[in-house]
Amino acid sequence: MSSVAITDIGSLVSNDSNIGDGALGIRTNAAIVVVDGKVAWIGDSDKVADADEKVSVSGKTVIPGFVDSHAHLVFAGDRSEEFSARMNGETYSAGGIKTTVAATRAASDEELRANTSRLVSELHRSGVTTFESKSGYALDVANEARSLRIAREFTNETTFLGAHVVPVEFANRSDDYVELVAGEMLHAAKSHAKWIDVFCDRGAFDVDQARTILRAGVDAGLQPRIHANQLANIGAVKLAVELNCASADHLSHLTDKEIDALAGSNTVATLLPGAEFSTRSTYPDARRLFAAGATVALATDCNPGSSFTTSMAFCMAVAVRDMGFSPEQALLAATVGGAKALRRSDIGALSVGMRADFAVLNAPSYIHLSYRPGVDLVDSTWVGGKNVYQR
Numbered sequence: 001m002s003s004v005a006i007t008d009i010g011s012l013v014s015n016d017s018n019i020g021d022g023a024l025g026i027r028t029n030a031a032i033v034v035v036d037g038k039v040a041w042i043g044d045s046d047k048v049a050d051a052d053e054k055v056s057v058s059g060k061t062v063i064p065g066f067v068d069s070h071a072h073l074v075f076a077g078d079r080s081e082e083f084s085a086r087m088n089g090e091t092y093s094a095g096g097i098k099t100t101v102a103a104t105r106a107a108s109d110e111e112l113r114a115n116t117s118r119l120v121s122e123l124h125r126s127g128v129t130t131f132e133s134k135s136g137y138a139l140d141v142a143n144e145a146r147s148l149r150i151a152r153e154f155t156n157e158t159t160f161l162g163a164h165v166v167p168v169e170f171a172n173r174s175d176d177y178v179e180l181v182a183g184e185m186l187h188a189a190k191s192h193a194k195w196i197d198v199f200c201d202r203g204a205f206d207v208d209q210a211r212t213i214l215r216a217g218v219d220a221g222l223q224p225r226i227h228a229n230q231l232a233n234i235g236a237v238k239l240a241v242e243l244n245c246a247s248a249d250h251l252s253h254l255t256d257k258e259i260d261a262l263a264g265s266n267t268v269a270t271l272l273p274g275a276e277f278s279t280r281s282t283y284p285d286a287r288r289l290f291a292a293g294a295t296v297a298l299a300t301d302c303n304p305g306s307s308f309t310t311s312m313a314f315c316m317a318v319a320v321r322d323m324g325f326s327p328e329q330a331l332l333a334a335t336v337g338g339a340k341a342l343r344r345s346d347i348g349a350l351s352v353g354m355r356a357d358f359a360v361l362n363a364p365s366y367i368h369l370s371y372r373p374g375v376d377l378v379d380s381t382w383v384g385g386k387n388v389y390q391r
């Protein structure tokens with residue numbers, strides 16, 4: 001048994017209303033005791049019991065670690081020129097993915113592992129304690145399996161996204177590619193993946209193709225999630241609800257009917273502010289989702305094309321500034337919202353018994369995450385009670 005006490009927490013956000021005030025369960029002058037990687041006690045700092053190790057955070061803020069439920073971390077190559085052209089007036093399309101596919105196929109395992117490792121370090125530095133990662137930049141049988149095998153070295157939340165776009169060698173034969181993804185590729189990928197995802201959108205896969213692939217994934221033991229309504233509304237949200245997807249992600253275009261469908265379902269609405277920001281697209285209005293009672297998550301969508309950021313705080317700041325989130329809603333969406341999008345109940349809050357995943361902020365309150373955009377406030381990050389990043 002090993003224990004560590006985190007003491008002198010100026011403001012603790014627990015996300016547990018039994019522990020402190022409001023939905024964020026905020027408590028001042030607090031301490032947390034972690035035993036064997038889990039939260040064992042939360043209370044007043046001056047009443048903390050002895051532990052093997054004591055760490056004073058000297059009045060700083062502690063929040064539950066961010067849960068990044070949507071990221072594409074395994075890839076090679078650079079698309080900064082594409083970003084530059086876009087900022088000069090070009091529009092974003094799904095086709096840019098093919099550039100990354102060529103570079104990813106050509107990369108060695110070591111190169112892909114090193115690229116992923118660098119992004120994982122960045123995520124830890126940004127206070128992320130759990131992250132999902134998708135394949136989808138290889139698009140052939142061996143290399144999709146390879147991408148997932150490498151992703152698994154970093155996270156258990158791995159997602160098979162063989163249906164990201166139709167690769168060039170299948171041009172004008174998209175149904176043949178769907179057959180490959182739902183057959184041989186899924187078979188090679190499934191032991192390395194927990195989830196299956198499809199980019200169901202204009203220029204990618206239509207609803208019938210997405211249904212075929214997601215159903216095949218479910219039959220193979222994977223759980224479904226979906227890229228929906230980023231570029232256009234082709235009916236992906238309805239499919240997400242039909243298939244009980246854990247999450248429908250992007251949602252840049254949403255009808256009231258789709259919002260009601262999400263609110264009445266187990267499918268989390270995941271918004272990705274980095275994607276609208278970096279493709280200069282119109283932001284969805286999250287107030288419509290909150291008003292309907294939908295469960296909302298925020299994620300980075302870290303990928304080389306549409307959102308090359310690992311900063312959850314940046315995404316929160318944009319969500320607050322441009323998507324109608326309150327700072328409180330943004331923090332909940334980036335923590336417990338992400339946990340729900342991954343169907344996890346052991347993370348996303350700091351309640352007794354949960355995994356001791358948290359970030360220490362160099363700030364007097366969590367509001368500074370969106371109040372101080374672009375400022376790196378994370379002082380340290382802890383996963384299962386272990387320090388994975390220290391400024």
Ligand code: NIG
Nearest residue numbers: 096097199275301303305306
């Ligand atoms: O989530 N939308 C599809 N996939 C990624 C973008 C991929 C890319 O442009 O490389 C996304 O935004």
Ligand code: FE
Nearest residue numbers: 070072227301
């Ligand atoms: Fe994505």
